[in-house]
Amino acid sequence: MIGPARRALYLTLAWLSFGLGVLGAFLPLLPSTCFMLVAVWAASKGSPRFANWIRSHPRFGPTVVAWEEAGAIPRHAKWLAMVMLGISITILAFTVSLMWLKVALIIGLVVLAIWILTRPEPVSSSS
Structure with a gap:
């Protein structure tokens, strides 16, 4: 179990990365996938429920899961x-x-x- 300060740090990083990933889906020069991978990693440490939500997201989930399972890139x-x-x-x-x-x-x-x-x-x- 991690402490509350570390959990808050991971959650902050997860939400920041997720937000940048969402922006990356709409802005041509900002990548989306790398931010989603960081978001899932950080969320796994701070909020497994949030990490699972990202993995099951219809837009971002398949790419994240493909990377986690096989190191695959579409x-x-x-x-x-x-x-x-x-x-x-x-x-x-x-x-x-x-x-x-x-x-x-x-x-x-x-x-x-x-x-x-x-x-x-x-x-x-x-x-």
């Missing part, structure tokens, strides 16, 4: 991530003046893209 999320990473790499290529920093950032984003693409897709994904 195809549409992979495509969106690739587009955003491509845009980020292009912007970095033309705006960062320090060559070592530019190369390091681009390599990091390419490694991230490879990691995302190698994640399995959910079995029940219709995408």
Whole structure:
């Protein structure tokens, strides 16, 4: 059992992350899934009932459950991530003046893209 201060901290983080995740569903440059994953993790520590509610949510639940069960990322999320990473790499290529920093950032984003693409897709994904 955790103390009330720690529980409040986890709940605050869960609600903040959930709110950002909901905003991410409507704002094109704000990710949704990563915030929902943080929300479920924090809620699991502070309020298992809230965590289960997120998991059963019709919009956010399937992606969260797919990640928890199999580390799976839906195809549409992979495509969106690739587009955003491509845009980020292009912007970095033309705006960062320090060559070592530019190369390091681009390599990091390419490694991230490879990691995302190698994640399995959910079995029940219709995408």
